[in-house]
Every structure is written in C-alpha cells, then in structure tokens.
Amino acid sequence: MNGSNKINLMTGGNVTKQQWQEVEKIVQQHQRSLLATFNHKDKLRYQELQPIINELHKYAHCGDII
Numbered sequence: 001m002n003g004s005n006k007i008n009l010m011t012g013g014n015v016t017k018q019q020w021q022e023v024e025k026i027v028q029q030h031q032r033s034l035l036a037t038f039n040h041k042d043k044l045r046y047q048e049l050q051p052i053i054n055e056l057h058k059y060a061h062c063g064d065i066i
C-alpha cells in the first residue's frame with residue numbers, strides 16, 4: 001500500500017491542497033514553539049518534526065499527489 005492509499009484510509013477520502021497546507025502550517029507552528037524553551041527533549045522533538053514537515057510540504061505545495 002502506497003502513501004496515498006494510506007492517507008485516503010486515514011482521512012476517509014481525498015485531502016485538498018489547502019487542507020495539506022493547513023496541516024503543514026500547524027506542524028510548523030508547533031515546531032517553532034519548541035524553540036521557546038529548546039531543552040534537550042525539545043531539540044529532539046524539533047528534529048523529529050523536520051522530516052514530517054518535508055513530507056507535508058510535498059502534499060501541500062507540489063503537484064496532485066492524491
């Protein structure tokens with residue numbers, strides 16, 4: 001099962017580019033909020049979020065994936 005099929009199963013259907021952009025924005029805001037304290041735990045979480053943001057960017061700003 002490819003990523004698109006997994007996402008369709010999770011969301012119950014197609015997700016619009018605008019919806020992906022909103023999800024990307026929320027995750028980026030959370031990542032930035034970690035900079036306020038940026039202790040070791042926050043640094044690890046900040047780093048964990050980057051690949052997620054990179055993947056969300058593909059859905060939010062690149063061609064029609066779904």
